[in-house]
Amino acid sequence: xxxxxxxxxxxxxxxxxxxxxxxxxxxxxxxxxxxxxxxxxxxxxxxxxxxxxxxxxxxxxxxxxxxxxxxxxxxxxxxxxxxxxxxxxxxxxxxxxxxxxxxxxxxxxxxxxxxxxxxxxxxxxxxxxxxxxxxxxxxxxxxxxxxxxxxxxxxxxxxxxxxxxxxxxxxxxxxxxxxxxxxxxxxxxxxxxxxxxxxxxxxxxxxxxxxxxxxxxxxxxxxxxxxxxxxxxxxxxxxxxxxxxxxxxxxxxxxxxxxxxxxxxxxxxxxxxxxxxxxxxxxxxxxxxxxxxxxxxxxxxxxxxxxxxxxxxxxxxxxxxxxxxxxxxxxxxxxxxxxxxxxxxxxxxxxxxxxxxxxxxxxxxxxxxxxxxxxxxxxxxxxxxxxxxxxxxxxxxxxxxxxxxxxxxxxxxxxxxxxxxxxxxxxxxxxxxxxxxxxxxxxxxxxxxxxxxxxxxxxxxxxxxxxxxxxxxxxxxxxxxxxxxxxxxxxxxxxxxxxxxxxxxxxxxxxxxxxxxxxxxxxxxxxxxxxxxxxxxxxxxxxxxxxxxxxxxxxxxxxxxxxxxxxxxxxxxxxxxxxxxxxxxxxxxxxxxxxxxxxxxxxxxxxxxxxxxxxxxxxxxxxxxxxxxxxxxxxxxxxxxxxxxxxxxxxxxxxxxxxxxxxxxxxxxxxxxxxxxxxxxxxxxxxxxxxxxxxxxxxxxxxxxxxxxxxxxxxxxxxxxxxxxxxxxxxxxxxxxxxxxxxxx
Amino acid sequence: xxxxxxxxxxxxxxxxxxxxxxxxxxxxxxxxxxxxxxxxxxxxxxxxxxxxxxxxxxxxxxxxxxxxxxxxxxxxxxxxxxxxxxxxxxxxxxxxxxxxxxxxxxxxxxxxxxxxxxxxxxxxxxxxxxxxxxxxxxxxxxxxxxxxxxxxxxxxxxxxxxxxxxxxxxxxxxxxxxx
Numbered sequence: 001x002x003x004x005x006x007x008x009x010x011x012x013x014x015x016x017x018x019x020x021x022x023x024x025x026x027x028x029x030x031x032x033x034x035x036x037x038x039x040x041x042x043x044x045x046x047x048x049x050x051x052x053x054x055x056x057x058x059x060x061x062x063x064x065x066x067x068x069x070x071x072x073x074x075x076x077x078x079x080x081x082x083x084x085x086x087x088x089x090x091x092x093x094x095x096x097x098x099x100x101x102x103x104x105x106x107x108x109x110x111x112x113x114x115x116x117x118x119x120x121x122x123x124x125x126x127x128x129x130x131x132x133x134x135x136x137x138x139x140x141x142x143x144x145x146x147x148x149x150x151x152x153x154x155x156x157x158x159x160x161x162x163x164x165x166x167x168x169x170x171x172x173x174x175x176x177x178x179x180x181x182x183x184x185x186x187x188x189x190x191x192x193x194x195x196x197x198x199x200x201x202x203x204x205x206x207x208x209x210x211x212x213x214x215x216x217x218x219x220x221x222x223x224x225x226x227x228x229x230x231x232x233x234x235x236x237x238x239x240x241x242x243x244x245x246x247x248x249x250x251x252x253x254x255x256x257x258x259x260x261x262x263x264x265x266x267x268x269x270x271x272x273x274x275x276x277x278x279x280x281x282x283x284x285x286x287x288x289x290x291x292x293x294x295x296x297x298x299x300x301x302x303x304x305x306x307x308x309x310x311x312x313x314x315x316x317x318x319x320x321x322x323x324x325x326x327x328x329x330x331x332x333x334x335x336x337x338x339x340x341x342x343x344x345x346x347x348x349x350x351x352x353x354x355x356x357x358x359x360x361x362x363x364x365x366x367x368x369x370x371x372x373x374x375x376x377x378x379x380x381x382x383x384x385x386x387x388x389x390x391x392x393x394x395x396x397x398x399x400x401x402x403x404x405x406x407x408x409x410x411x412x413x414x415x416x417x418x419x420x421x422x423x424x425x426x427x428x429x430x431x432x433x434x435x436x437x438x439x440x441x442x443x444x445x446x447x448x449x450x451x452x453x454x455x456x457x458x459x460x461x462x463x464x465x466x467x468x469x470x471x472x473x474x475x476x477x478x479x480x481x482x483x484x485x486x487x488x489x490x491x492x493x494x495x496x497x498x499x500x501x502x503x504x505x506x507x508x509x510x511x512x513x514x515x516x517x518x519x520x521x522x523x524x525x526x527x528x529x530x531x532x533x534x535x536x537x538x539x540x541x542x543x544x545x546x547x548x549x550x551x552x553x554x555x556x557x558x559x560x561x562x563x564x565x566x567x568x569x570x571x572x573x574x575x576x577x578x579x580x581x582x583x584x585x586x587x588x589x590x591x592x593x594x595x596x597x598x599x600x601x602x603x604x605x606x607x608x609x610x611x612x613x614x615x616x617x618x619x620x621x622x623x624x625x626x627x628x629x630x631x632x633x634x635x636x637x638x639x640x641x642x643x644x645x646x647x648x649x650x651x652x653x654x655x656x657x658x659x660x661x662x663x664x665x666x667x668x669x670x671x672x673x674x675x676x677x678x679x680x681x682x683x684x685x686x687x688x689x690x691x692x693x694x695x696x697x698x699x700x701x702x703x704x705x706x707x708x709x710x711x712x713x714x715x716x717x718x719x720x721x722x723x724x725x726x727x728x729x730x731x732x733x734x735x736x737x738x739x740x741x742x743x744x745x
Numbered sequence: 746x747x748x749x750x751x752x753x754x755x756x757x758x759x760x761x762x763x764x765x766x767x768x769x770x771x772x773x774x775x776x777x778x779x780x781x782x783x784x785x786x787x788x789x790x791x792x793x794x795x796x797x798x799x800x801x802x803x804x805x806x807x808x809x810x811x812x813x814x815x816x817x818x819x820x821x822x823x824x825x826x827x828x829x830x831x832x833x834x835x836x837x838x839x840x841x842x843x844x845x846x847x848x849x850x851x852x853x854x855x856x857x858x859x860x861x862x863x864x865x866x867x868x869x870x871x872x873x874x875x876x877x878x879x880x881x882x883x884x885x886x887x888x889x890x891x892x893x894x895x896x897x898x899x900x901x902x903x904x905x906x907x908x909x910x911x912x913x914x915x916x917x918x919x920x921x922x923x924x
Contacts, residue, residue, distance in 0.1 A: 035822050035832045039867035040774045072771035075880055085882045088767040216760030221882050228758040228883030244788070246760050249797035256793045618762035629777065630770065634763045634784065643792065683792040 042071040048501040049076055049555025051486050053152060053478035054089035054096065055621040056174070056196060057081060058486050059221050060555050061090060063479055063501035070094050070479055070501050076555045080222075080494055081197065087219040088619050088631060095630030096460065096477055097505075101704050103462055103474030104506035113450060116467040116701065123509065123517065130471050131521035133454035134165075137427045143167050144390045145426040147412045151433035153498060154475065154511030156484045158431045158458070161515045164527035168388045169415075169425065171407035173438035176728045181339045184403045184726040185349030188585050190362055191575030193405055194335055197488060201565070202226035202334075204366040207327030209238040211262060211352060213336040214245040219618035220337075236327065238320050240265065242613065243641065243691050244684035253320040258311040259611050259689050259732060260342050260602035266351035267599055268306035269321045271298040273358050278325025280360030287572055288357055290584025290596075297596040309599065311686075328359040330366025338615075343721030343730035346403070347597040350585070354597070357581045363572045369564040371489035374557065377543035379536055385527055393421045394727075401727030402591055408727045410720075413439060416448035427454035431511070432475075436464035437623040437695060440717040440729050458514060461627055462702030474508040476500075481510035482533035485540070485551070493559030497537070497551045512536070593725055605735030606669065608651040610642070611689040612734045614713035623695035626710075627703040638696040638710035639680040640666060642738070646687040647679070650738055663741035666690075666711060668734050670718045676741035677711035690736060750826035750864055751891035751919040752878075753901040754801050759885035761786055761799040765877035769803075772865065772876035776855050781862040782877055798924075801877070801886060804829060804850035804862040805910060805918030815845035820859070826890065827919060828866050833858035847914040864888065891919065 044064030052059045052073075060079020064071045073093045077084035106126030107118035121129075137145050143166035148158055150172050162170050175183070183193035202208060203226035215227055227247075231237070237251035240262065248254040257265060273279045274295050284291050303314035303321070310317070324331050333355045339345050361367035394411030395401055397420075401408065413435075415421035416428070428449075439445045449455060449468050457469035466472045475481075483498035504510065512533040519528045530536040538548045541557075551557045563570035576582050589595035605611055619635040620626060642650075647658045658664065660681040666674040675697045685691055696710030713731075721730035761784045769781050782803035789796050806829050813821045813829065820835035821842045831842075831851075836858035843851045843859065854860040865875035869888075873879065878886040889896035894903070901907075902921050909918040 035824060035830065035835075037824065037866045037870060038830065038833065038863055040772065042772055042774050071774070072768075074768075074876075084879070085884075086764060086768070086880050087882055088763040091764055091767040091771060091880055094771060216762070219760075219762055219882075224760060224762070225882045225884070228760070228885065232755075232758060232884075244793070244795045244797065246797065246799065249795070249799075250757065254793070618760065618764075619767075630767060633770075633778065633780070634766050645792070682788065683790065683795055684788055684797075686792070 042066070044071060048499060049553065050478065050498050050501060051079070051496040051555070052086070052090045052093060054093055054625060056152070057220050057222070058153070058488065058496065059086060059090050060496055061086065061093070062555070065501050068502060070097055078554050079496060079556050080490055080492055082221055083225065085221065085225060087221045087224070089219070089621055089625055090221065092625075092628055092630040093479060095628035096625070097479045099461060099627060099629070101462060101627055101702055102460060102506065103466070103472060103508065105474060106507070107466075107472040109470045113455070113470070114446070114468050118472065123507070126471055126473060127514075127518050127521055130454070130456050130518060133470065134427060134522055137453055141424070141426045142390065144169060144388050144393065145424065146429065147171065147416070147425045147427070148429045148431065149173070149409060149412070149433055149435060150431040152431070153478070153483050153486065154481070155431050157511045157515040158429060160527070161519060161524070164385045164519060164524045165522070166385065166388045168392045169394065169407065169412055171394060171409040171412045173409040173433060173435065175406040176404070176408040176410050176726070177340055177438055177440070179337050179339055180404070180406065180726050180728040181345030181723055182335050182337070182349045183405055184346045185353050186335065187405055188403065188587060189350060189353035189357065189576075189582055195489060197222065197490065198335065198337075199369045199371045199489070199491070200332065200334065201366050201369050201491070202332065203229045205230050205235055205330050205332040206366060207236045207238065207324055207331040209240070209324055209331070209333045210247050211240045211334070211336060212341070213334050214241065214243075214247055214615055215334070216246040217618055218337070218616045236323060238324060242686045242689050252323060253316065255312050255316060255320060256686055258309070258686070259613060261310040261599070263344065263348050263351055263597050264301070264306045264309040264599040265312065265317065266348070266355065267298050267301035267597065268303045268317050269324065270294070270351070270355060270358065271301045272303065272318055272321035273325050273355070274298060276322070276325065278322065278328070279358040280328055283329070283360035284357065287574070288581035288583050289578055290582060293584040294354065294596060324359070329361050329364040331359045332361055332367055333359070340723070340728040340730050341732040342602055343723050343733070344600065345723050345728055345730060346725040347594060351597040354583050357583060362581070363566050363570065365565045365567045367565070369491050370562065370570045371491050371564070372493045372559075372562050373489050374487055374493040374495045374559040375544065376485065376487050376495055376546070377540050379530065379540055380543065381527070381529070390423060393423055393425060396421055401724065403587075404726040410439065410729050411727060413445055413448045416451050418451060426452060427456075428452055429456050429458070430465050430469070431458045434463040434465045434623050436468070437698070437712060437714045440714060440720045440731055442715055442718070458511065460508070462700055463623070464698055464700040466702070467700055473514055474506065475514065476504035476508040476510045480504040480508070482537075483511070484533060485537050491564045492561060494556050495551065496556050499534070499552060588725070603733065609669065609735035609737045610646070611732060612666075612668070612713060612716055612736050613689050613691045613732055614694045615691060617693045620693065620695055623698060626695050626698060627706040629705055632705060636709065637678065638693040639678045640664065640711065641680045641682055641685045641691040643685050643687040644681040644683055647681050652737075652739065658738065658740070665739045665741050666716060666736040667739060668716045668718060668736050672716055672718045674711035674716055675708060679738075747892065748826040748890045749892040749919065750806065750828055750869070751889065751898050751902070751921065752864070753887040753898045753907070753921045753923055755885040755887070755901075755923045756798050756800055757923065758883045759799045759801055760883055762882065764880050764882055765801045765886065768876045768880040769862075773863075775860070779852055779854065779860060781860065800922055802848070802910070803920065805848055805916065805920045806864060807919065808917035809915055811845035811847070811916065812842035812851065815841040817841060825866065825870075828864045829861070830863055830866070831859050831861060847911050847916065
């Protein structure tokens with residue numbers, strides 16, 4: 001119906017109810033159109049199910065698409081990890097998709113490495129240059145001289161490329177720079193690393209103990225959902241953290257521990273549990289070995305012993321131990337995730353694993369569950385590529401780090417500096433991980449990079465690592481590409497679909513396409529017989545008659561229910577050498593490591609300095625989201641947390657005390673200086689340490705929003721203490737002093 | 746009895762993640778720099794005797810509405826279920842309502858009119874929850890009809906200790922903070 005204004009007025013004057021008629025007719029006459037409900041109309045014409053890539057958790061999302069644009073992203077109620085709810089990053093995915101700074105076309109470096117001057121080229125030219133460089137490396141140094149650093153779901157294609165190419169050197173900073181010590185410790189104790197997502201039944205726990213983990217600020221969606229659920233049901237929280245974290249604020253007991261003394265606290269807790277017979281004797285008799293050795297080991301480690309070491313009141317240690325013990329078996333010691341702190345991290349995680357065992361929490365409801373993967377068949381390849389002829393090169397000469405159960409990314413960096421390992425790495429493929437922020441000891445990283453014959457970076461944004469690359473390949477975002485199905489372990493096995501909601505913008509391409517094209521240029525096309533990611537997934541599903549249509553429309557396929565704990569009939573089995581939980585580790589003893597964890601004091605910083613600690617904001621995933629304008633609005637930059645009382649007596653600030661919100665420069669023990677960063681003066685942290693959210697202080701000019709905002713904890717981590725058991729790089733061993741930032745006009 | 750929309754915000758569950766803030770922005774297509782809800786984190790005490798309250802705040806959809814009283818054009822009005830809305834066609838952007846509101850719950854949209862939380866009435870009318878409620882990973886937010894004693898929000902407000910913001914302002918807010 002069309003109607004001129006004149007006609008409209010006539011009708012209105014004729015006495016027909018104006019409010020009923022007026023809506024949508026465009027009148028601006030006050031009072032004539034009533035008060036309509038404002039509707040932003042952001043619901044999609046199409047809603048595409050997929051899973052998120054803003055962090056590694058992989059929550060199920062629904063992308064609303066209207067007129068070719070993703071208007072909003074909501075949680076997929078059918079997806080077991082999101083259950084219809086998303087964290088801010090998941091909702092903020094459009095901030096990545098429509099980031100004006102995205103890589104738009106392939107880039108070739110034109111000047112010296114690190115000078116960040118590039119030329120836009122075609123995909124054919126870019127991949128031709130990569131192929132040429134790779135072929136040269138293969139001719140001169142063998143295929144194993146290529147390493148892949150990877151983070152994120154698209155990495156699966158690049159791993160497949162590495163297999164076809166013939167190199168075993170596939171690493172991720174998410175191991176030795178993050179969860180590695182935990183994996184080694186739980187493997188030693190229970191015979192199984194924890195992996196991701198962790199098998200934790202937080203929702204049914206009666207007591208949850210966090211040791212340095214700041215769940216809630218660390219926004220692993222399902223875990224945070226369950227934490228709130230548990231609190232809602234009356235579960236108690238015990239939080240060990242030098243900082244009054246959000247979780248600490250909800251805790252029955254907050255233990256503001258002196259950084260680096262956790263093992264002493266854990267030994268004291270172990271002492272109390274055993275001395276007061278709060279442990280699960282029956283469970284241990286059936287499933288564990290080494291209880292007598294453990295009992296003897298902690299005979300003297302009383303709360304009174306640990307008090308002066310940890311800076312905690314012995315009564316607080318004892319009371320919290322009693323709560324933890326009284327709540328068993330549903331008393332969870334959360335294993336944490338970012339666990340590379342002091343170089344003795346495997347031993348700290350072992351202490352935690354031992355507590356898990358004492359509480360009978362492994363394999364029980366409210367504890368560590370049995371998980372499984374969905375029965376998805378592999379792609380029916382005609383044959384497997386031959387295995388690489390040389391071993392992985394991530395371990396230095398001399399057989400160090402014997403219990404690393406994944407590749408060490410820092411080891412790959414080391415092996416790039418000539419003569420450090422069995423053979424030298426000459427080329428890097430870096431997929432979706434900004435090594436410049438992910439790796440400690442930046443000078444050594446950059447030195448390794450300068451030794452390379454070829455560095456190829458695949459990314460969505462011009463991250464810092466791209467500035468060091470010879471070739472930069474722009475990948476399409478997760479909202480613009482198909483990928484392999486997500487198939488992680490879970491208590492209810494399932495797979496989730498990754499499918500493009502909108503076509504790829506600019507000249508960006510999905511990872512599968514990049515790999516397939518590259519393979520064609522280096523004579524490996526036979527190893528990539530599938531046409532695209534969708535056909536790849538469909539073919540895998542077809543092997544067992546699973547439905548692509550259901551997966552594609554609902555976002556997930558659920559597998560059969562499995563018993564996840566003893567209460568559901570799951571049997572407790574342990575893949576340790578003894579077949580039991582190993583409280584006392586013969587494996588460690590045989591390697592000349594402490595078979596039971598021993599507290600050893602950490603080195604202190606020089607006077608006037610503070611131990612540098614880092615962590616997460618719920619709005620950001622490492623440095624990956626700091627250029628996302630949507631997420632930056634509530635959290636525009638990081639701050640350095642400093643105890644307000646410590647600030648009042650800060651050396652160098654006698655004339656004028658440091659004020660809240662002022663900008664400071666942090667200088668570490670090696671003279672490394674941060675970019676200016678705001679100081680947050682607060683009572684919420686001890687006086688001997690400072691805290692920063694990781695990922696800021698980025699130096700890539702192409703990320704115009706993030707450039708120069710906040711400061712980088714990674715840059716200040718010029719020193720690490722390497723875990724001798726598994727090679728993790730302990731990072732909380734750096735100390736900073738404060739300088740007032742010089743104001744520039 | 747007529748509906749009375751209200752929200753309960755559970756400060757014991759909330760971790761202040763800002764999912765409510767971002768989902769509001771995308772659901773309502775808010776311009777850069779504008780918010781209809783926000784997180785307030787209030788720390789009290791001296792180390793180590795501290796408390797922290799985290800609140801997801803928004804318009805309180807008050808029963809006594811100084812914003813509506815202050816509006817010279819009738820743009821600010823009380824709509825279905827007591828929801829306080831702004832009719833952008835009637836709004837001249839004079840900001841009288843912003844001065845009158847004790848909660849800073851209103852801002853000026855770049856198009857010139859005043860903008861604020863609508864309790865996502867467009868969703869509620871379709872039987873959905875407000876966007877912030879739907880996405881909240883900790884289920885800290887409960888929206889519903891306070892006039893219906895069987896509703897989730899009515900039961901929470903009846904059984905849990907709670908506060909409203911600035912009760913002394915006499916506005917009788919309908920956003921309740923469970924403590």
